[in-house]
Amino acid sequence: MAAHAAPPAGRHEGASVFEACALQALFDALGARGYRVVGPTIREGAIVYGDVTRLADLPVGWTDVHEPGRYRLARRTDDAYFGYVVGPTSLKRFLFPPEERIWEAHRDGKTFSIRELPADAPKTAFLGVRACELAALGITDRVFTGGAVRDERYAARRDAAVIVAVNCAEARGTCFCVSMGTGPKARAGYDVALTELLDTNRHDFLAEAGSEAGAELLAALERRPATQADLAAASEASSRAAAQMGRRLDTSTVKERLQANPNDPRWDDVAARCLSCGNCTMVCPTCFCSTIEDATDLRDTVAERTRKWDSCFTMDFSYLHGGSVRDETRTRYRQWLTHKFATWVDQFGTSGCVGCGRCITWCPVGIDVTVEAAAVGAGGQRNEVNDGHD
Amino acid sequence: MIEPVGAFVPRLYRVDAAHRETHDTATLELVPQEGDAPAYRPGQFNMLYAFGVGEVAISVSGDASDPSRLVHTVRDLGAASAAIAHLRRHAVVGLRGPYGSAWPMDAAEGGDVLIVAGGLGLAPLRPAIYHLLRHRGRYGRIAILYGARTPSEVLFGRELARWRKRGDLDVLLTVDRAERDWHDDVGAVPLLIGRIGIARHATTALVCGPEVMMRFTVAALREAGLGDDKTYVSMERNMKCAVGLCGRCQYGPSFVCKDGPVMRVDRIANIFGVRGI
Amino acid sequence: MDTIERVLLEQPFLEGIDPAAAHLLAACTRNVRFERGLYLFHEGEPADELYLLRAGMVAIEIAAPGRAPVAIATLRQGDVVGASWLVPPYRWTFDARAVETTSAFGVDAACLRSKCDADGRFGYAMMKRFVPVLVQRMQAARFQILDVYSKRSAL
Numbered sequence: 001m002a003a004h005a006a007p008p009a010g011r012h013e014g015a016s017v018f019e020a021c022a023l024q025a026l027f028d029a030l031g032a033r034g035y036r037v038v039g040p041t042i043r044e045g046a047i048v049y050g051d052v053t054r055l056a057d058l059p060v061g062w063t064d065v066h067e068p069g070r071y072r073l074a075r076r077t078d079d080a081y082f083g084y085v086v087g088p089t090s091l092k093r094f095l096f097p098p099e100e101r102i103w104e105a106h107r108d109g110k111t112f113s114i115r116e117l118p119a120d121a122p123k124t125a126f127l128g129v130r131a132c133e134l135a136a137l138g139i140t141d142r143v144f145t146g147g148a149v150r151d152e153r154y155a156a157r158r159d160a161a162v163i164v165a166v167n168c169a170e171a172r173g174t175c176f177c178v179s180m181g182t183g184p185k186a187r188a189g190y191d192v193a194l195t196e197l198l199d200t201n202r203h204d205f206l207a208e209a210g211s212e213a214g215a216e217l218l219a220a221l222e223r224r225p226a227t228q229a230d231l232a233a234a235s236e237a238s239s240r241a242a243a244q245m246g247r248r249l250d251t252s253t254v255k256e257r258l259q260a261n262p263n264d265p266r267w268d269d270v271a272a273r274c275l276s277c278g279n280c281t282m283v284c285p286t287c288f289c290s291t292i293e294d295a296t297d298l299r300d301t302v303a304e305r306t307r308k309w310d311s312c313f314t315m316d317f318s319y320l321h322g323g324s325v326r327d328e329t330r331t332r333y334r335q336w337l338t339h340k341f342a343t344w345v346d347q348f349g350t351s352g353c354v355g356c357g358r359c360i361t362w363c364p365v366g367i368d369v370t371v372e373a374a375a376v377g378a379g380g381q382r383n384e385v386n387d388g389h390d
Numbered sequence: 391m392i393e394p395v396g397a398f399v400p401r402l403y404r405v406d407a408a409h410r411e412t413h414d415t416a417t418l419e420l421v422p423q424e425g426d427a428p429a430y431r432p433g434q435f436n437m438l439y440a441f442g443v444g445e446v447a448i449s450v451s452g453d454a455s456d457p458s459r460l461v462h463t464v465r466d467l468g469a470a471s472a473a474i475a476h477l478r479r480h481a482v483v484g485l486r487g488p489y490g491s492a493w494p495m496d497a498a499e500g501g502d503v504l505i506v507a508g509g510l511g512l513a514p515l516r517p518a519i520y521h522l523l524r525h526r527g528r529y530g531r532i533a534i535l536y537g538a539r540t541p542s543e544v545l546f547g548r549e550l551a552r553w554r555k556r557g558d559l560d561v562l563l564t565v566d567r568a569e570r571d572w573h574d575d576v577g578a579v580p581l582l583i584g585r586i587g588i589a590r591h592a593t594t595a596l597v598c599g600p601e602v603m604m605r606f607t608v609a610a611l612r613e614a615g616l617g618d619d620k621t622y623v624s625m626e627r628n629m630k631c632a633v634g635l636c637g638r639c640q641y642g643p644s645f646v647c648k649d650g651p652v653m654r655v656d657r658i659a660n661i662f663g664v665r666g667i
Numbered sequence: 668m669d670t671i672e673r674v675l676l677e678q679p680f681l682e683g684i685d686p687a688a689a690h691l692l693a694a695c696t697r698n699v700r701f702e703r704g705l706y707l708f709h710e711g712e713p714a715d716e717l718y719l720l721r722a723g724m725v726a727i728e729i730a731a732p733g734r735a736p737v738a739i740a741t742l743r744q745g746d747v748v749g750a751s752w753l754v755p756p757y758r759w760t761f762d763a764r765a766v767e768t769t770s771a772f773g774v775d776a777a778c779l780r781s782k783c784d785a786d787g788r789f790g791y792a793m794m795k796r797f798v799p800v801l802v803q804r805m806q807a808a809r810f811q812i813l814d815v816y817s818k819r820s821a822l
Contacts, residue, residue, distance in 0.1 A: 102398050105441060111423070111482040112441050116399050148648070149397045149633035259642075262664050289637035292398065292630040296442030303442040305398060310638070317638060319628050321467065322819070331666025339640065346643035414818065467818060509816030539816040566811040568726075568738045573766065575741040576726060578807035585743065600815040606806075 013215055017230050018223035020081065020196070020203040024055050026164070029220040030125045035162060038094065039127030040087065045073060047087040049094070052127060059084060066172040066246065066357060069366030079203070082128055082196050085172045086356050090133055090285035091126055092140065095157045098309045105303040112303075119153035125162040129190065131183030132356040134165055136285035138189055142348045143288050162213060165190035169237035173246035174357025176370055180251065182354045184241035192217060195234040206234045247357060249370040257377030258342040262334065266375045271330035273365050278311035280359035281336065286352050289317070312336050341373050397633050400439045400484025405477050406459060412543050414466040415510065416475045417451065419459045420485060427460050431492035432517030433624065433652040436460060437632045439484030440473035447629040448474075449514035449651070450488065455524060460485065463513035463545070489632045491652045493518040494622060498594035502531040506607050508579055508599025512536055512545045514624050514651075515598050519553070526558060533560040533586050537579025537603070540565055541572045560586060579603060580610035590615035598624040605663050608655055618656035625650045625658075642667055671696050675772065679745045680719055680796060688792050695778035701765035707748060714757045716773045717749035723769025728762045736762065739811065740804070747800050752776035
């Protein structure tokens with residue numbers, strides 16, 4: 001099943017509606033087809049991707065609070081299955097593991113031999129994927145498989161993935177997918193897209209197939225065709241989410257301003273706050289930088305190569321001839337923000353940011369990229385308050 | 391028949407010859423264990439792997455028209471490069487490549503070529519020099535300006551003397567300081583540019599050396615009236631995957647492993663010399 | 668106009684010089700020649716003559732006890748040798764040796780300084796030519812200090 005190769009939604013059949021509890025049948029259908037289902041679960045006070053086999057594994061009736069540098073879970077007044085937005089983990093963790101051994105070498109007298117280790121690519125269904133994450137998938141597909149050299153390990157895991165997207169019915173304090181043109185409605189790149197329809201009278205899912213595989217999965221469920229009222233309710237949910245964006249960013253001049261102003265005083269300003277901790281790069285669904293580590297056992301007979309996540313915020317990242325090219329927080333932050341919003345466009349044709357807001361939420365000092373990206377090259381106008389409204 | 395391998399997996403090569411160039415620099419001639427060495431263009435590099443130690447990006451320093459081997463001049467600068475620089479004949483190394491962009495040997499045809507090298511920078515330029523000399527008739531005036539630290543650290547000294555003897559190219563040498571038996575110049579290498587005089591509309595300059603040396607040289611070339619679109623430098627940044635996937639070698643919007651290392655100065659003029667890019 | 672004055676006008680260092688200024692300068696100038704291996708001057712000696720090289724090569728050197736002299740700069744045709752004549756106490760701070768047999772114009776420093784003092788415009792015209800040379804030397808010297816080709820260099 002190759003969701004990323006799927007034609008746009010709507011070509012596979014009309015939308016259908018099933019009762020919320022019938023979602024269990026979707027889990028069962030996936031399980032029967034040999035898929036591990038990975039979806040939102042609560043662990044250590046956060047909603048993170050984990051194994052899901054039963055409806056109760058989902059954060060039913062929970063929601064999340066997002067503010068710059070602050071994240072909390074809170075109880076909802078209803079029993080929505082997907083009444084929250086994004087957590088600190090994204091699909092990146094599964095498709096591009098934080099640590100992966102790539103090959104092993106064995107010494108043999110004067111020479112040695114190298115054995116490539118096959119990629120771990122289990123069939124995995126990702127449930128609860130938001131529009132911003134779908135956009136991030138499109139971006140990482142471009143990074144890892146769109147160039148002259150493909151990351152075959154990522155490609156294998158991607159091919160073994162089924163995507164069950166969920167359309168957000170609400171937005172949170174750090175969301176800005178509308179500004180980045182990535183949401184809140186999922187438009188492409190999924191096998192199935194679900195919209196939760198919940199009020200006093202009903203608890204259903206509107207389901208749309210985005211691929212042959214998705215249509216085939218939905219066929220295993222008890223459902224009925226969607227009515228105009230159902231479609232309107234789903235549309236209203238997306239509009240509601242779009243109106244609740246926590247942040248806003250005018251993207252029309254951001255690339256030019258960031259690239260033309262490497263010495264803007266704003267970089268010093270943000271550097272005074274930034275801890276260079278790299279949280280932003282870890283939670284970001286598109287940050288892809290890595291390192292290669294070569295190690296050997298104590299007897300120097302077996303060596304192995306491991307690829308690991310890395311961050312442009314480390315001193316090691318730009319190490320060259322005895323020192324780092326980016327030896328100040330200022331230049332490292334500048335690299336990250338300029339890459340994300342500007343040079344990414346030169347490299348891959350789109351912005352690297354999907355407006356998910358994770359970096360704002362999980363920055364320990366609450367640095368807000370929508371504020372910083374607006375401030376550089378804007379002639380000293382400080383725009384500290386950005387509540388997403390005009 | 392070579393099995394295609396994943397992008398991160400080296401092929402095995404044997405050291406066929408190892409020459410010591412200076413106290414910390416050696417030239418290795420590498421021959422593949424199986425099959426033929428890949429073709430490459432002057433200016434490209436390979437990732438050389440020393441078992442258990444690590445990998446390092448090294449430009450090819452040999453003659454690109456010789457298909458039998460890959461020649462690399464390696465300086466002992468860190469764990470991996472030290473391990474490789476000290477290898478002897480018959481040792482086995484891993485190699486991935488060739489990667490990167492090349493010196494503009496075709497675009498430079500029909501005009502003068504100015505080679506400005508500093509220190510180890512002469513090594514990535516040597517394949518370009520071999521090409522120029524092999525096809526001497528396609529180029530106008532050729533001048534090699536080379537700066538080294540001291541006379542004992544001049545790279546490829548015997549070859550430089552041979553090239554000088556040819557009579558159909560200029561070879562100017564300078565060092566940062568010298569003792570009695572040095573008969574060439576002493577002083578910063580950009581000073582040599584003022585001495586030779588260049589035809590500003592018909593010269594291509596190829597520059598390679600420490601980044602500071604390249605900055606001073608580009609400044610001197612600009613002062614001599616040479617356009618940034620005629621000047622090429624060989625950039626260097628932290629390199630791990632060498633195939634555009636790890637993100638480390640980014641230089642502005644470019645990946646040094648794919649869009650470089652050879653870069654035309656007008657394309658990087660807005661970031662060349664900006665601190666921390 | 669005598670030969671020295673005519674040949675002075677051809678020097679790239681004096682390109683575009685006002686003929687009256689060249690005349691003043693020529694009055695302080697003589698032809699000199701140093702056989703290979705001879706010293707133009709030694710550290711500590713009075714800096715009473717500066718040299719505008721016409722042909723050959725000169726190495727600027729410094730000697731320390733117990734070791735051979737180290738050359739830190741070489742100058743060739745068209746270059747000016749000497750800067751200490753410009754500043755009191757007018758004493759050379761380096762040695763200058765002819766690496767090849769060298770012919771030059773020797774300019775009497777006291778003569779040139781007194782003409783600069785007497786005629787401000789002439790003085791300024793001279794300084795406008797000497798200062799860029801000194802700046803270029805300083806930049807080159809700074810580059811050399813950075814020791815960019817060494818393993819443990821500052822850069």
